[in-house]
Amino acid sequence: MWLFLxxxxxxxxxxxxxxxxxxxxxxxxxxxxxxxxxxxxxxxVRREGLRALxxxxxxxxxLQDPTRPLAHGAMILFSGALLLTPGFFTDACGFALLIxxxxxAVMRYVSxxxxxxxxxxxxxxxxxxxxxxxxxxxxxxxxxxxxxxEFTEIPGSKRPNHPGSGWxxx
Numbered sequence: 133m134w135l136f137l138x139x140x141x142x143x144x145x146x147x148x149x150x151x152x153x154x155x156x157x158x159x160x161x162x163x164x165x166x167x168x169x170x171x172x173x174x175x176x177v178r179r180e181g182l183r184a185l186x187x188x189x190x191x192x193x194x195l196q197d198p199t200r201p202l203a204h205g206a207m208i209l210f211s212g213a214l215l216l217t218p219g220f221f222t223d224a225c226g227f228a229l230l231i232x233x234x235x236x237a238v239m240r241y242v243s244x245x246x247x248x249x250x251x252x253x254x255x256x257x258x259x260x261x262x263x264x265x266x267x268x269x270x271x272x273x274x275x276x277x278x279x280x281x282e283f284t285e286i287p288g289s290k291r292p293n294h295p296g297s298g299w300x301x302x
Contacts, residue, residue: 146219153220169223173215176230180208200239207235 154162187201207229214226228234 142219142221145221149220166218166220166223169227170216170218173212173223173226173230176227177208177212177215180230181205181212184208203239203242204232204235207238 150162153165184201184205188198188205190196191198191201211226211229214222214229217226229238
């Protein structure tokens with residue numbers, strides 16, 4: 133129901149603002165403002181997006197919780213969509229989402245309404261061995277971990293049937 137209301141309310145707000153602003157300053161200045169805000173918004177979204185991407189990469193490389201930079205990146209992406217949508221209300225919301233303090237406030241509000249059941253980075257859960265279908269995730273290993281594998285011993289006198297690629301020593 134909330135999504136339906138948004139799809140109805142936002143265009144009505146935009147139409148009302150276009151009529152009001154167009155009546156005050158005229159058609160061409162109104163259209164110029166819409167185009168300039170789209171161009172300016174695109175440049176700002178690019179700058180903030182690169183900053184968010186750097187933050188995400190940094191959190192991954194330092195094995196920190198990537199929730200904040202990923203959420204900021206998602207909000208920057210959403211602000212870009214709002215800024216490319218013609219209108220004053222969507223532009224105001226898009227520019228607001230480009231401000232880190234606003235994104236933090238939105239994230240606090242949304243996170244207060246979400247309950248995280250489990251979060252895990254690296255390693256495997258401590259409640260038993262990893263199932264065979266689960267992909268390997270690097271992380272610290274316990275002392276009693278067993279690494280299983282298969283091998284075939286090749287005697288030193290046996291030579292391969294091909295000359296090799298040059299990348300290996302035969």
